[in-house]
Amino acid sequence: MPAEERQTHRNLQVFFMERAKAAGVKEQKEEEEEDDPEELALLGDAEMPEGQGEDSGDEEEDPRDAARKKQEEEDKEAVGTVEKAKNWSSVNLVFQESKLNYRGSFTAGSFTNWLWYRVVRPKLEETKSKLPELSDEEIDKFSIQDVEEVLGEFMPAQKKKDEKEDKKDKKDKKDDKDKKDKKDKKEEDDKKDKKKDSKDKKKKKDAIQLNAKEKLQVQNLIKNMIYGESGKNKTITTGWVNLVDEKDIPRLTPWEFQLAHIMRSAMALEYTAKKKKEVQDLTAYYEMCQSLADAIGFIKKQYSFEFPQSSAEDFLPLKDALDLQKRFREGSVVGAKFDLLWYLQNGAHLLAGSGFAKKHRTTVFKPFKIQELVTDAILQPGPQLVFAIAPPGTGKTAVVAHILNLFPVHTLVFCCPALPVVLSVGRISNSLGIPYAFCKGRRITPSYSCGRGLATHVDMPAEGDKPPQTAVESLRYMVAKLNLERKKKRLAEKKRKRNLHDLKRFPRIFLMCDSASAAWLLRQLDPNRTILVVDEPPMGSDVYPDKPEDNPLACAMMQTMMTPMLAAQLLELSPDNGRARYKTVLMSATLPRPEALPTLVNSFLERFKIPDSERDLHVRECMSTELDRGAVMCGPSGAVAFPHQNVQTADELKRLCERLPADPLVLKAYTERALATLLLRWRALEKDGKLKDGFKKQVVLPEDKFSDLSELHHASIRSYAMDLLTCVAKQEDDEFAKAFCCPDTTGDNLFPQFDLSEMLFGNAYAFPGLTLVADDHPLEQMLKMSENLQAQFPRASDIEADIKKQEESAVKEKKFKEDDEQQEEAPQMKLKFSPDLVIQSEQFLKRWCPKRPAGAHTIPRVLPTVNEFKAIKNLPVDERWQMLALAGAGSFDPKLDSDPSNPVYTQWVHESMTQNKLACVTAGKEFTWGANVPASTVVVTKSFAETTSVAGMLQYVGRAARRGLTTHGQAIFERDEDLQRIFASPDGLSTEALTMERYAEWWKSRGKAW
Known part of the structure; x- marks a missing residue:
């Protein structure tokens, strides 16, 4: 597993563990084995060879644990680790790294602005491309002077401008100064006097005094952490401000310096293009636009987390970055000006994430909404039947192995007919150190994470005096037996070598794509301490059967889902046991709603004796419409296809706009390239004079909507597309709605004509x-x-x-090379x-x-x-x-x-x-x-x-x-008709629902009702 993916799962593990801790779940740690006298007697080890069991120093660490810890340390160094509960970022803001004691007018926000003004701005202006100068009012607004009074004495002296620059500046400013009115001078003097008086009063009242410890802390911050003076003689670059000049900046450097690193590259590109009077590479220009946008977006999120009461305008780093982005877009790079339409058509690879965004893919972690919903639902007390419905690619399957963090003593059974999915869950379990086993053909095969030599296990019939034994019982017996033999071996070793013998562990996760084996296994496990997760339950149900044997896959899938619901008829459980925490999670992007599967839901309620009045407390629908990137849909002609392309009236378009936000699988058709097609249609109608005046007044221009490129992402693109169509529908003009939605057959198609x-x-x-x-x-x-x-x-x-x-x-x-050392x-x-x-x-x-x-x-x-x-x-x-x-x-x-x-x-x-x-x-x-x-x-x-x-x-x-x-x-x-089936059918999942419900009735009746 790649380091980034592995770190993402560790971050997800932290998220689940914190949710469990908040819910009062205690972590179950494996206790170290102790020497039991009874077991020693049974093993015949009462008399051990002389000197063999003596303590000869510290115990050696288990090689597997040592390897895992080493891997974690390497990953942490490479991609960072997330340790905070509120702001899931392993990169800190500079005020957090400083660890100073903020109070009074010396606030974290004002410190951030001061540091940017005194340290970062001068560094950026070394590129010979300037940032806007701050007025006295702005300096006061950002409280820079307040912090200067506290920390200014520790800062190195500011560099003076060269004599040539001074002369040039004086010459440029001379005319302006001569033209100033005396009245304006007098007003300025009055303002300065007032400010001076107010500052004097403020000084007396809010003066901040640093104690000796804080002074040492500030000295270390400025000299070593910021300017890197302690590393002057080292071969590597130290000091945050010095890293701004480097080609690559370490990903755990504070966010402000990460932003400065991107801004410096952008300003350097400005100066180079100005000097050469053209931009060398237009691709590099657009890449820099996206990198700057991503950096602004990341730091905006961090400030919103840490300063929820402040706005973006309160931070000087964001102001400078947004000013730079604005002039960058408007043509400050000679020979280049940001073209939004071109970018939407050709910049999909950049919108998916610039180099900056890819670099911080694991340093900033945010769980998907469906992951949070499933976590909260399954943690609720009592039995839970959870329907997890969310679009593909939103991390539903990723949570499977992590669910066990919420239930330390439970076993999880995972069933999915798609083998690649099962193998991916096994890979995640292995990286997290969770013992797991595969199950196929009613045979259990433990993985090496359970220990070696556990063999495979099947149901064993009775033989002579030996009673029958299930596969699970056989596996438990083998684990216990081999652990006793392990203890016998390790007790004969010196204490420091005892961990070298393999510890056998019973699987905590059973993985299978053989649906028929899932029901068999569930009947052998403790129903009160088993979690069932079924991924893609509708798989195989897309063909409605005439006879039960027509669809074996759908039949087996429903048997798996119904087994927990019917277990009460097989196991005579008391009412108390029936109310135990039995959890079942069904997850799929196309899973039918609970109302469409009444037999399954009612069987669950009956199984656990849940009254109908409490149904919503135990049957939960976790639905998320959160999407990542979309997929362009194209017909046989190669033209982009839209859900709205066959709309005939404004009212029909209005209903479509109301439906699409709740239908994410269709909404994802509105991608950046799809929006470009809509904008081209807008331009064509405007050129022909067919745009309605009401539309022109109400609609927000794309240039205004995305004036801040950090707001240009997949979600905002879909939202803007919906806003456009809603605005068209509001005109209540059928001809205009039809003209806007009708596909343009005269323009160039996005793809060639279909030919397989x-x-x-x-x-x-x-x-x-x-x-x-x-x-x-x-x-x-x-x-x-x-x-x-x-x-x-x-x-x-x-x-x-x-x-x-x-x-x-x-x-x-x-x-010949051995004879001739000079040979290449x-x-x-x-x-x-x-x-x-x-x-x-x-x-x-x-x-x-x-x-x-x-x-x-x-x-x-x-x-x-x-x-x-x-x-x-x-x-x-x-x-x-x-x-x-x-x-x-x-x-x-x-x-x-x-x-x-x-x-x-x-x-x-x-x-x-x-x-x-x-x-x-x-x-x-x-x-x-x-x-x-x-x-x-x-x-x-x-x-x-x-x-x-x-x-x-x-x-x-x-x-x-x-x-x-x-x-x-x-x-x-x-075929176009297949596109229309997707676009025009809001209840297109009925085939799966009918098939699943029919098999549920059949299983509940034990094959009598069909």
Whole structure:
């Protein structure tokens, strides 16, 4: 797991632990084993060899714990750690780092402004690009003089201007001074006298005196922490202000200096462009605009946390940054002026996060709303049935392993039919040190996190005098047995070596994609200390069955969900036990509402004897419409498709605007590129004179709406798109509404016309990144799409022969090198595989995409290496698929795995996707649910849409533009009617609800009612 992702989960763990602490949950710590005399007698260790059990110093730390701690320290140093409950940031503001005692007029806010004025501003002006000078009123407003009186004596003397600069300044100011009116001078003198009198009074009343300890603290702050005088003789740069000049600034440097670092780069770009009379690189200009916007956005959030009663205007760092941003946008960089429309069309990769934002992805942590809602719901007393409904990519699955922080003595069962999702939860559990086991085919397989040598466990029938034993009982027995044997071994060792023997732990999480095994396992666990989490419960329910056996996946999923509800009929529990804290969480973006599943909900209420009056206290719907980035939806023509494109009347548009905010899966179609299309439509109507006067008066211009670029993000873009459409609807003019919403067929389309075979070839330039194609027959689909490519592939034997020849030459060169020390390093081996066969590489695009427009956005593809070829050659598939893998194509189809119990090839495909080593993948329907892969493009073909419900298609679209994995996303539809099904059907999830309810009734009746 990458360090950043690992740190995010540690931050999430802190969040859950604090919620648990607030709820009164005590942390359960593993106590150190003590030597029990009875156990010693049983083990036959009453008499130990002389000297073996004696204490010979401190005990050695468990190697696993030591490795984990070392990894945590490395991650902390690399990406920071979040430790605060209120403001989830590992980077502090400068007043927090100073740790000074603020009081009276010496406040944290005034200290921040003073430090910026006295330290940062002079540093920034070394770039020869100036910041606006502050008037006396502004200096008073920011309380700079108040702090100067307290800390000024500790500051180094201010540098005097050069004589040349002084002469120039005097000459420039001479005329202005001569023109001043005497009356104005007199008024100024009067004002100064009044200010002086008020300051004298203030000094006597609010004078701040530092004690000896505080003086030493201030000296250390200014000399060492700010100016780095203690590190003058060191090779590394020290002192916060000195880091502003560096190319890279450490991510844990206080926020104000992080902002100054970005501002300095922007001011340097201003000066360079002014000197050369043009901007060298327009891309660098827009990148700097976004970096500055992100820095302003981050520091705004920090100030709002720490100074909730203050506004942005009260802070000098923000004022200077906003002033710089304004002039930067308006053309202070010669040859460049910020074009909002161009930026929306071409800046998706920057809006996804500048270098500054990516750098602070883990230093600032904020849980998603759905994560907070689920935490609060499951912590409520008594049994809880939680419906967690939120768009894809909002961290629903990420909370699974962390739920155990809320219930230290519980076991969690996680079921999801999508194998990649199950494996990702296992990876998270492993990084958090939680013991887990896999369950498949009614067989439990503990992971190494439980300890080695635990084997697999199944139900065992009675044999002779030995009673029958369930798989869970067998596993518990094995854990206890091996721990006793471990104790016997460790007691024979010296004390400092005792931890070297593996401790066996019973799993706290059971993971499975085999839904049929989930119900079997749940019946074996203590229902009062078990949490059930089912991810993607509607999976498989998109086809309504005529007979129970028609849909085995949906049948097994509902059996899993109904098992906790029907357990009371199998286990004769007392009323008290029935009221125990049994928690069930169902989570999906397309999960039906509780009202649509009455059998499931009523069975839960009956199982735990909950009266109908208390239903809302135990059946909770946690719904969040929070979205991250969106995905552009395009029809077969290549034009952007909108939910409003078929609106005929103003009233219809009004109803749509009211519905969309509560329908996030459709709302996410309004992305930055989609907004650009709306703005172009606005311009076209304005040019034709068709805009209504009322619309012009009411609407906020985009330049005004986004005058502060820190407010330009995915949420504000969607909000502004809704504001535009609402404003159109308010005109109550059907013709105007239809004209505004009607798609423009004359303009240029965003993508080429739909052609599945050309997506890999002639049109590949339009789909950079990973393209995911879902189909009922993924293997056959990939072979069909790549026919032209397969005809160009070399034979694998020729590549192997060339590698062997290079290896032989390398051995000969090595012998000569030993004799000739002056000889240069031998060149690395090259793979004899033409670069123009590697999909999405620059050479590939030159050969296969003759119509590629100039300046088209590309995502560089790294060419395969010799080592990668050797790894691919070991995959258990035929040569065609090995060469396709080398070219960057694959298929997630179980038919390609020679051993279904060991899916080597499909697992390789999934790992290669996450590592951005594949450009095109075909996959079955199961892969479209819950998979977290860096797909930029998803293709909705006719064959896929015909057999898939609206919920299934929305889940598939959710695979595009995943948070932190891609910068943009698009869903390409082969048919317009499939787009209309998504846009025009607010109750499009009814197929899943009907299927799930039918199977719930069937299971409750024990197969009698159908």
